[in-house]
Amino acid sequence: MTNEDAYIEDEASGASWRFLLGDSAQRMPxxxxxxxxxxxxxxxFQSLYTYSASPRDMGNSLGWDDFFEQYAYIIRENLRITVPGGHACVHVQDVAYMKGRDGRTGLKDFSGAVIAEYEKAGWEFEARVTVDKDPQAQAIRTKAHHLMFVTKNKDSSKSSPAMPDYMLIFKKAGDRAVPVKTDVSNEEWIEWARPIWYGIRESNTLNARIARQADDERHLTPLQLDFIERCVRLWTNPGELVFTAFGGVGSELYVAVENGRRALGIELKASYWKTGCEYLAQLEVQASQPRFDIA
Structure with missing residues (x-):
């Protein structure tokens, strides 16, 4: 474990945001x-990505059961802090078996397991939205053999479609005390009400300015800003509070504040948290600058 992964707690805040450094399981209470x-x-996504060497990092869980035992606590706490009628939008992928590690290929139904844990905790499962993916971009990025032209041409029985992302939508029982008066237009709703979301730009993320560290398995991949914006605009009013238990570099907080909401997040890894605080501080400075319309 490096100094980066030693457990510390801290906090930063601005006019409409608060970002906590620490373990969500300890700070959510x-x-x-x-x-x-x-x-x-x-x-x-269980052990699909490793973000740090910290034993508190859920990506370093001992296995499937250990992961969901830890995650179930986060889900229950999330229910406690949510207003009646409030939503949770969870971005997931299914997890691929690895021949060398698992002795088989195929997919683990990670999305289904997340749904089961949410329902067990008392959430209502409202919908699953499939987020479209570019198979060629995925093939180039992941080197997945099942997407390659050479695999299709040699033995198409080993070919299979690209892995989509999913948005799982959960609701806390009850009605909102204040109805949500969305600014989403009818034209936008025609597109966003589809069971498949198109047009989520994979490159539209907060560009994490964090050099890859020796014990990080992969580069950080923040959640797409389009994805977050749709959720924020559909299910909150201006001034309401948007929360993320896995804050990363602050993407969810950034979009919430940018759209006139308040934001609260928690992140375990200090370098990600510091970068997120910088982004949020910059956003506040930009918002305070006068704007001039030139006729």
Whole structure:
């Protein structure tokens, strides 16, 4: 474990945001009950990605059961802090078996397991949206043999489609005390009401300015800003509180503040948290600058 992965807690805040450094399991109990209107986040996909060497990092769980035992606590706390009628939007992928590690190929139904844990905790499962993916871009990025032309041409029985992302939508029982008066236009809703979301730009992320560290398995991949914006605009009013338990570099907080909401997040890794704080501070400076319309 490096100094970067030693457990520390800290906090930074601005006019409409608060970003906590620490373990979500330890810091979520600090959050007031029924104070969050919407949660948006992407959890660690069991052992698919490793973000740090910390034993507190859920990506370093001992296995499937250990991961969901830890994650179930986050889900229950998320329910406690959410207002009646509030939503949680969870970005997930299914997890591929690896022949060398697991002795088989195929997919683990990670999305289905997340749904089961949310329902067990008392959430209502509202919908699953499939997020379209570019198979050629995925093939280039992941080197997945099942997507390659050479595999299709040699033995198409080993070919299979690209892995989509999913947005799982959960709701806390009850009605919102204040109805959501969305600014989403009818034309936007025609597109966003589809069971498949098109037009989510994979490159539209907060560009994490973090050099890859020796014990990080992969580069950081923040959640797409388009994805977050749709959730924020559909399920919150201006001034309401958006929360993320896995803050990363602050993407969910950034989009919430940019759209006139308040934001609260927690992140375990200090370098990600510091970068997120910088982004949020820059956003506040930009928002304070006068704008001039030139006729």
């Amino acid at each position: 600090e959050i007031e009950a029924e104070s969050v209107h919407l949660s948006v986040y992407s959890p660690p």
